[in-house]
Amino acid sequence: MNWFTKTFTSSIGRKIIMSLTGLFLCTFLVVHLVGNLQLFKHDDGVAFNTYSHFMGTNPVIRTIEWGLVLGFGFHIYEALMLTRRNKGARSHGYTQWEAKQNSEWTSRNMGILGSIILVFLIVHLYNFFWRARFGTIDPDINHNDDLYSLVVSSFHQWWYVILYVAAQASLGYHLWHGFRSGFQTLGLNHRKYMPLIKNFGYAFAVIVSAGFASMPLYFLLFTNEKGALVSSAPAVLHQLVLAFN
Amino acid sequence: MAGSNPNAKPMNLTLKVWRQPNRQTEGQIVDYKVNDISPDMSFLEMLDVLNEDLLRKGQDPVAFDHDCREGICGSCDLFINGRSHGPEKGTTTCQLHMRKFSDGDTITIEPWRANAFPVNKDLSVDRSAFDRIIQAGGYVSVNTGGTPDGNEIPIPKEISDRAFEAATCIGCGACVAACKNASAMLFVSAKVSQLALLPQGQVERETRVENMVAQMDIEGFGACTNIGSCAAECPVGISLENIAILNREFLTAKATSNHLA
Numbered sequence: 001m002n003w004f005t006k007t008f009t010s011s012i013g014r015k016i017i018m019s020l021t022g023l024f025l026c027t028f029l030v031v032h033l034v035g036n037l038q039l040f041k042h043d044d045g046v047a048f049n050t051y052s053h054f055m056g057t058n059p060v061i062r063t064i065e066w067g068l069v070l071g072f073g074f075h076i077y078e079a080l081m082l083t084r085r086n087k088g089a090r091s092h093g094y095t096q097w098e099a100k101q102n103s104e105w106t107s108r109n110m111g112i113l114g115s116i117i118l119v120f121l122i123v124h125l126y127n128f129f130w131r132a133r134f135g136t137i138d139p140d141i142n143h144n145d146d147l148y149s150l151v152v153s154s155f156h157q158w159w160y161v162i163l164y165v166a167a168q169a170s171l172g173y174h175l176w177h178g179f180r181s182g183f184q185t186l187g188l189n190h191r192k193y194m195p196l197i198k199n200f201g202y203a204f205a206v207i208v209s210a211g212f213a214s215m216p217l218y219f220l221l222f223t224n225e226k227g228a229l230v231s232s233a234p235a236v237l238h239q240l241v242l243a244f245n
Numbered sequence: 246m247a248g249s250n251p252n253a254k255p256m257n258l259t260l261k262v263w264r265q266p267n268r269q270t271e272g273q274i275v276d277y278k279v280n281d282i283s284p285d286m287s288f289l290e291m292l293d294v295l296n297e298d299l300l301r302k303g304q305d306p307v308a309f310d311h312d313c314r315e316g317i318c319g320s321c322d323l324f325i326n327g328r329s330h331g332p333e334k335g336t337t338t339c340q341l342h343m344r345k346f347s348d349g350d351t352i353t354i355e356p357w358r359a360n361a362f363p364v365n366k367d368l369s370v371d372r373s374a375f376d377r378i379i380q381a382g383g384y385v386s387v388n389t390g391g392t393p394d395g396n397e398i399p400i401p402k403e404i405s406d407r408a409f410e411a412a413t414c415i416g417c418g419a420c421v422a423a424c425k426n427a428s429a430m431l432f433v434s435a436k437v438s439q440l441a442l443l444p445q446g447q448v449e450r451e452t453r454v455e456n457m458v459a460q461m462d463i464e465g466f467g468a469c470t471n472i473g474s475c476a477a478e479c480p481v482g483i484s485l486e487n488i489a490i491l492n493r494e495f496l497t498a499k500a501t502s503n504h505l506a
Contacts, residue, residue, distance in 0.1 A: 003506065007499045011428075011468035012458055012492055082468050086426035089360055089467035095261070095274055096353045098327030099425060102477035108425055110470065181471040187493030189486050 011085065014078045019185035021075040022178050026204070028068055029171075033211045040218070042245045045140060045148020045227065053144040056132055076118065083111055106173040107181070113174040120167030127154060152227040155219035164216040172209030179204055253284040256348040260295065262307055263355045265364050272364070274353070284344035288331065289314060289321060291343055292354075308367040316340040316480065319415030322422070323368055324355040329419035329478040337417065337480045357418050359427035361464045372418050374464040375432060379416075381460035382453035383436045385445045398444050411439035413481040420475035420483070426467030431475040433461050434491035435483045441494050451502040454494040 007013045035055070038048040055061050099108055106113065131137060132147055140146040154160055179201030183189065188197070222233035229241055257280045265272025279295050286294075289311050296306035312320035321338040325331035331341045346352065356364050361374040400408075414435035421429050437454050440446030446453070469488055476485045 003499065003504060006459075006506075010458060010495075011430075011462050011466075012495045013499075015468055015470075016492070016496065082470070086428070086467035086470070089427035089465055090358050091360055092358055094324060094327065094355055094358055096327035096355070099423075099474055101328060101332075102423060102474040103425075103472045107470065107472040177471070184471045184485065184489050185469075185492055187489045187491075187496060189489030191486065194486075 011082075014082050014085075015185045017074055018078045018082065019182035021071045021078070023182045024067075024071045025075060026175070026179065026182075028071070029208050033208055036212075036215060039148070039151060039215055040244075042229070042241050045146065045152075046142060048148045048151075049140050049144040049146055050142065052132065052147045056145075072121075076114075079111065079114060104177065107177040110174060110177060113170045116170040117167060117174060120163060120170075123163065124167075127160075148227065151215075152219050152223065153225065155216040156225055158220065161216040161220045165213045168209040168213035171212070172205045175205035175208060176202060253344065254348065255281040255283055256343065256346065256350070258282055258291075258346065258349070259351040261351060261353040262295075262368070263364075264307070264367055265356075267366060268363055272367070274355075282343055284342070286343045287314065287339055288323070288325070288341040288343065289339050308365070308369045310369045311339060314339040317415060319417035322357050322370060322372070322417055322419070324357060324422055326353055329357075329423040330417075330480055334477075335480055335482055337415075340480075357422035359418075359421050359466065361427065361429070361466050362418060362421065370418075372416075374466070375416050375418065375429070377464065378429070378433060378457050378460045379436065382449060382456040383440070384449070385440060385443075386448050387445075400444060404442055408439050408442040411435045411442070411483065411487055414439075414479075414483050415481060417480065419478050419480060421466065423474040423478035424467065424469075425472055425474065426470055428469045428475070429461050429464070429466035430469040430488050430491060431479065431483055431485075433457055434487035437494055438487045438490035441490065450494070451498040452504070454491065454498045455502060455504060458491075458495055 008017060035051055036048075038051055039045075041047045128147065128150065131150065132145055137145040137147060137150060140148070155164075180194075180198050183194075183197045183201075219227065222229055222237055224230050229237060257278070260277045260279060261274045262277060263272055264275045277295055277299075279291060279298070282291050282294065289309070292307060292309060299306045310320045310322050312318045314321075316337045316339055319337075321330075323330065323338045325338065325341070330336055330338045331345070333341055333345050354368060356362075356368045357370045357372075362370040362372055365371050412435075414432060416432060418429075418432070420431035421427055424431075437457060440453060441450055471485070471488075473485055476483060
C-alpha cells in the first residue's frame, strides 16, 4: 500500500472521509431545502416545475449530481467499514452498560438513524427522482413535467407523510451529532470557536429537518388535492399566501 | 481517621463479580455477599475484605489490578455498575469510596472490555497494547552529554499548561472501556498532543503521530465516533479537544511528511 491508501484506510483516514462527505451532504441539504420552498408558492406549481426542469436538465447540475452520488456512496461505505471495525473491537460486551450516563443517545445511534434515512432515501428517489428522470409525467401549462402535482398527490397519502416526518426526525438527530462531529474529526475543535460550531449545528439540525418535514405536513393538513389552501387552514397561512403571492 | 464519620453505619452488599480462570476459558458473573463494609473504605479495600473472606474459606481470591492506590498510577481498572471506575466523576477506582454506595446495594464489577485488552484473570486485563502504542512513538529524543540548564528552552506558560493537561493521562484505559467502539483515541491523542505542543517533541512530531495511529489500528482498537463517553469517564478529565489535535496532527503529517510507504 502506498501512503495515500494507507492514510485513507486507517481509522482516522476513514473518519476524515466520513466528515468531508457528511459536511458536503449538508450543503446539498441546504440547496435542496431552499429549492423546495417553492412548493409553498401558490402558483399551481409553475415555479417549482420550472426549477425541477432546470435541475433535471442543466449540464452543470447533472455533473454535480455525480458528486452527490459519490458523496452518499462514500459516506455509507465508510460508515459500514468503521462500524465493522468498531463492532470487532469489543466482541465480549458488558452485562451492565450505562452509556446514557456519559453520552447523548443520538451520538451512539448514528448507524440506526442513518439506516432510517437510507430507507427513506430509496423510497424518496424512487417516487420522485426516478419517475422524473426515467418515467413519464404529464406536462404542466409550460410543458415542464408536472412534478408539483405528483408531490401534492404523494403528500396526501398519510402513510407517506408519516414516513417523511419520521425520516426527517431521524435526519435531525443525525445532524444534531453529525454536524459538530464532522468539524471535530477535521481537527476543528478549539475552545475559541467550538461553542459556535456546536450551536450552529444544533440550529442547522432543527431548521433543516423541520423545514423538510413542514412540506408533507402542509399539503396533508392544509391543502386540497390540487395544492390549494383549504378554507379550514389557519388564518395565518391564508395571510402568508396573500403576502407572498 | 480524618474525615471519617463515626456514625456511618457499616454496609452489607451483594457483589456480582466477573470470574474467569484464565485467558482461554470463558468466565461468568458470580454473586458474593460482603458484610460490615465501612463507608470510609475505598472500593479496593472492600475487595480486599472480599478476598480475605474467600481465602479464609479456601477459595480463589478475585484478581484485580492495583498499585499506588492514590489515583496516580493508572493501574486500577474496574468497570463498576456499567461505568469505568464507577459512578463518581473524575475518580479512579482506588479513590472511589464506599460512601458512594448504600447498604443493601448490588454492585456489578466487570473487567475492561476490549479485544485489545484481553482478560488475564477475573478483573485483571492485559493493557500492554498501550505500551506498544507508546513504544511506537510516545517518546522524545534527548542529547547525551552535560546536564542542560533548567528552563533553558523557553515554553510559553499557556502552552506548558495545555501540554500538562494532556500529560495528566495516567493510561488507565477507562476511555477504551467506556467507549462504544472500544476506541483508544483519547489515550493516543493525550500522548500525541502533549508532545506535539512542546519544543522537545518536534523532532519526532510527524513520525510519532503516524506510527502511534498505525500501532493503535494494529492493536484492534475501534475508531472514534465523537460520542464523548471517554472524556466524560476519564478520571483526570482529558478533553475531546485532544482528539481534534490528534486528527490535525495526523492530517498534517500525512500531507507533509516524507514517508512515502
